[in-house]
Amino acid sequence: MKKYVILFVVTAFFVTVSCKNENSQTASSEKYQSDPLPSWNEGKSKASIITYVNDVTNSESPNFIPVSERIATFDNDGNLWSEQPAYFQLFFAIDRVKEMAAAHPEWKTQQPFKAVLENDMAELAKQGEHGLIQLVMATHAGVTTDEFDADVKNWIATAKHPTKNVGFNELVYQPMLELLQYLRANDFKTYVVSGGGVDFMRAFVTEIYGIPEEQILGSRIKTAFDYNNGNPVIKRLPELDFIDDKEGKPLNIQKIIGKKPVFSSGNSDGDLQMMQWAASNKYKSFMLYVHHTDEVREWAYDRESHIGRLDKGLDQANNNGWTIIDMKTDWKVIYPFELK
C-alpha cells in the first residue's frame, strides 16, 4: 500500500486513449508443440531461460537441482499481469466503495469515500496514505473470508480496465503464462509472491496461472476465528498483518515455503530482496527481471515510475548478469487475447 498509488489512480479515470495492440501475432499450433515458449522471440532472454532449465534438470549436470528444491517465485503486479495506471486491486477498492455506498449514507460527506463517490481523484490524492488505508479496510475487512472471496469473484467477472477496455484478468502476460507452464513441466513448483493482497489474488488467479491457492503468497490483514454456533467463519479485521514487499518477500518465503527459491522473477525494486535471496542459493539460480519497455502494446516505465519503479534492481541485474526481459523486443505478444 503505497502513498503514490493514489496519485496514479487519477490517470486511471481520465486517460481515454486506448493502447490496445493492433499487432497481435498468432503462433501456429505446430510451433506450440515444439517450442515451450512460443510467444517469446528468439534471443538472449529466451535462450538463457531454456539453457538454465535444461542444465539444472539434467541429472548428469553438476548444476542438477533435486525436484524438491525447484522453487520458482513470481511477483504478480507488473510481472504476471499489468499494473498501470494503478495496481488493479485499487480499482476493486474503488468499485466496492461505490457498490457499498447505499448502505453507508455517511460516506457522502466523509473522506476519502466522498472523493471516490464523486470521482474526485484530485481530492482522493490529497487524502494520502491514510485515506488509501481507509479505502482498503472498508472494502477488504469487516467480512468473512468467504464473503470477501465472493466480492472479488463478482468484481473480476465484470470489471473493465479503464483504457484497455478488457477485463483485468485478461491483462496477464501470455509469455509469462508459458514460462510458468514450462517450469512446471520441468518439475518446478511455481509460486506467486506479491505485494498484493493474498486473498484478493486467490479469488481468481489460480485458474489463470495454474497456481493453487496454497502457492500464492501476498500481503494480508489480520483475521479472527468465530465458532459461530457450529458454523465457523474467519472474519477479516481492519488491521494490517503483513506487507509482502521488499524485505517482506524473502521473509515471507522463508516463513511459508521454508526454502530459498532457485528461480525468481520480478519487475520492480520491491522484488529486489527476493532476487538477492534467490541469487544466494547454493544451487544455480536464475533471476529474471521484466523491463517495461513497450509503450505501444503495454506501458514503458522504469527508474522514475511511481508504480513498479525499477531502479536499483535494474542496476543490480545489469551488474550481476541477471536476465532482463525487454518486453518490446523479447515478447511476440503481450496478452492472451492477442492470440485469438
Added chain:
Amino acid sequence: MKKYVILFVVTAFFVTVSCKNENSQTASSEKYQSDPLPSWNEGKSKASIITYVNDVTNSESPNFIPVSERIATFDNDGNLWSEQPAYFQLFFAIDRVKEMAAAHPEWKTQQPFKAVLENDMAELAKQGEHGLIQLVMATHAGVTTDEFDADVKNWIATAKHPTKNVGFNELVYQPMLELLQYLRANDFKTYVVSGGGVDFMRAFVTEIYGIPEEQILGSRIKTAFDYNNGNPVIKRLPELDFIDDKEGKPLNIQKIIGKKPVFSSGNSDGDLQMMQWAASNKYKSFMLYVHHTDEVREWAYDRESHIGRLDKGLDQANNNGWTIIDMKTDWKVIYPFELK
C-alpha cells in the same frame, strides 16, 4: 508456549522407569502389500478411515472431492510423535542452554539459565512462563535461519528421550506414518499444523513424515532480512510472531494454505478449532482424534493432563461422531522401531 510445560519438565529429568514396549509386532511384508494401514488393528477407527477415503476419491460418489481440495492437516506433538513428559522442543532448548553456557558465563548466576545448568527443575518451574520464553529466545533466536537449522539437526542426531532411551525422532507413531502415506497415495496433500516451532520441525521431520518443508505450519518468531554484503541471511529475532495453536490453527491454515481441510487430525483441545474448521467443510470431511490410552506402550492422559489436554475436544468428538483412536486397542505397534 504454555506455562505448564515447565511443571512437566521436572518429570522429564527424574522419571527413570522405562516404558519400553516389549510387545512389538512385526507385520509381514505380505500384509503391507495388501493393507494400507498394517499397523492398525481391524476395528471401527481403521474401517472409518478406509471407508471415507474410498468414498471421497470415487468419482462416481456424491461425496467425491476434487484432488485440489484434498487438504489433510495433522497436529504434530502427541499426534504424529509423543509429547511426554514435555514437548520435545523443550528438551532441545534445555540441551542448547547447556551447550551454549561456556559462551555465557553470566548464566551461572542468572535465572532461568542457572536452574537449567544446575538441573534444578523445581527452580525452573518457579520461573514460570516468562522464564520459559527466555529459554526459548536464548536458544531459538539470535542466529540465522541456516544456523538454527544446523543447531536442530545436530541436536536431533544425538539427543535421547529421558525415559525411552531412543532418539526423539524415533518416537513417531508408525500407524500415523502409514496414514500419511495412505492419504498421499490417494492424492491428499498432507500438512503438519503444529503449535511447535515451524523451523524446529522443518529441520528434520520432512524425512520422517514425507512432508516437504512448505507443507509444515507452526509457531514462529520474527525475522529480519540482512543483505550482508551480497551474502544475504535471515536473522531470527527474540520476539514471538505467531502462535499456531487453538484459534491460531484455522487462521494459519487460511493464511498459508487458503483452503479448508477435508481431513484433520489432532490429539488435544489445542486442535479443536482446526477440527471445527474442517468439520464445516462443504465437502465431506473427516475428523480424527488420537486418544492417549496406552500407559504401557506410550502414555495415558486426557482431560486432566497439562500436556496435550483432551477435554472439550473429546466431548465434541463424541457428540459429533468424529473418529477417536483408542491407542491401546487400535494400534498394533506405536513406534517404527517395534517393527525391527
